Amino acid sequence: MKKKVCILYTGGTIGMKPTPQGYAPEAGYLGLVMASMPDFSSPEMPEYVIREYSPLLDSSNMGPRHWLAIARDIADLYRDFDGFVIIHGTDTMAYTASALPFMLEGLAKPVVLTGSQIPLCRVRSDGRENLVTALMVVAQTHIPEVCLCFGNRLLRGCRATKVDAAGFQAFDSPNYPDLGHIGVTIRPHPEHILPARPVNGLTVHPLSDARVGALRLFPGISADLVANVLRSPLQGLVLETYGMGNGPSDDAGLMAVLAEAYERGVVIVNCTQCLRGTVDQGGYAAGSALARAGVVSGADMTAEAALTKMIYLFSLGLPPRDIRAQMPRNLRGELTESHARS
Numbered sequence: 001m002k003k004k005v006c007i008l009y010t011g012g013t014i015g016m017k018p019t020p021q022g023y024a025p026e027a028g029y030l031g032l033v034m035a036s037m038p039d040f041s042s043p044e045m046p047e048y049v050i051r052e053y054s055p056l057l058d059s060s061n062m063g064p065r066h067w068l069a070i071a072r073d074i075a076d077l078y079r080d081f082d083g084f085v086i087i088h089g090t091d092t093m094a095y096t097a098s099a100l101p102f103m104l105e106g107l108a109k110p111v112v113l114t115g116s117q118i119p120l121c122r123v124r125s126d127g128r129e130n131l132v133t134a135l136m137v138v139a140q141t142h143i144p145e146v147c148l149c150f151g152n153r154l155l156r157g158c159r160a161t162k163v164d165a166a167g168f169q170a171f172d173s174p175n176y177p178d179l180g181h182i183g184v185t186i187r188p189h190p191e192h193i194l195p196a197r198p199v200n201g202l203t204v205h206p207l208s209d210a211r212v213g214a215l216r217l218f219p220g221i222s223a224d225l226v227a228n229v230l231r232s233p234l235q236g237l238v239l240e241t242y243g244m245g246n247g248p249s250d251d252a253g254l255m256a257v258l259a260e261a262y263e264r265g266v267v268i269v270n271c272t273q274c275l276r277g278t279v280d281q282g283g284y285a286a287g288s289a290l291a292r293a294g295v296v297s298g299a300d301m302t303a304e305a306a307l308t309k310m311i312y313l314f315s316l317g318l319p320p321r322d323i324r325a326q327m328p329r330n331l332r333g334e335l336t337e338s339h340a341r342s
């Protein structure tokens with residue numbers, strides 16, 4: 001029996017058309033291009049339907065309300081399909097891929113995000129390969145996770161980050177192995193995949209409009225600037241620090257600003273600016289000063305995972321104390337808990 005896949009088409013380069021203003025999406029166009037390509041009607045392909053969003057978006061215009069619409073559609077269509085492919089722009093694909101695992105609790109079917117750097121209608125498009133492979137992943141595997149499939153890599157969604165603005169290998173999973181090998185065959189790596197779950201247990205956690213943000217430290221950053229960012233109504237901040245989670249500990253004013261925000265209930269999570277590796281706030285005095293000011297470790301989470309996790313936890317209505325306790329815990333495979341030292 002052929003598997004049934006629902007393609008949720010949100011927008012992105014893959015379905016865009018050249019216009020005098022540059023590439024832009026056009027309703028119905030991607031379906032026409034796919035119908036003209038023999039790969040998509042090959043007998044090896046699963047059965048699929050395309051559900052197109054309106055308007056189609058450049059993913060730079062997407063946010064939490066779009067993630068919620070996708071999560072709700074997956075829940076509504078969950079029983080009718082064996083899995084889902086989300087066609088998405090690459091620019092914020094890692095954010096959507098990070099948010100969905102938190103929102104879709106108990107997911108037991110594959111949800112695979114993909115897109116492309118060159119539109120499907122152009123010669124040399126990477127979209128054909130990416131979309132065919134994403135459909136095949138749903139058809140041939142039982143990965144009960146939100147994945148990101150791009151450039152012949154299959155990554156856990158909440159571990160992925162965009163690393164190349166134009167290259168075909170646009171995404172990486174710097175702190176977690178690939179969920180499978182994509183070569184002549186598609187071979188999942190069971191040891192890296194989350195355990196199977198009961199198929200009927202999907203719960204969607206809606207997102208509220210939590211006030212969270214991200215701030216990248218830079219040499220010379222002033223206490224005033226940080227104080228302005230941390231002003232009410234901000235509830236949570238991903239602080240992108242140096243190396244193993246270090247900051248300007250000699251700046252007593254800045255440390256006082258962080259401590260004062262902590263007292264007001266602002267949750268500040270430490271993620272490293274480095275692509276690879278983990279935060280250890282006990283490694284250097286410059287990191288332990290942040291811990292003393294109330295900053296909690298984001299371990300080896302990407303900034304995308306930390307931000308979306310915080311939105312999810314605030315949306316659950318948890319108090320700051322509980323959110324601080326949850327941030328260094330592994331909820332959906334987004335961090336390596338043995339790394340969550342402090």
Ligand code: ASP
Nearest residue numbers: 012013058059089090091
């Ligand atoms: N700006 C596009 C988007 O994110 C880029 C892409 O799809 O590759 O929608």
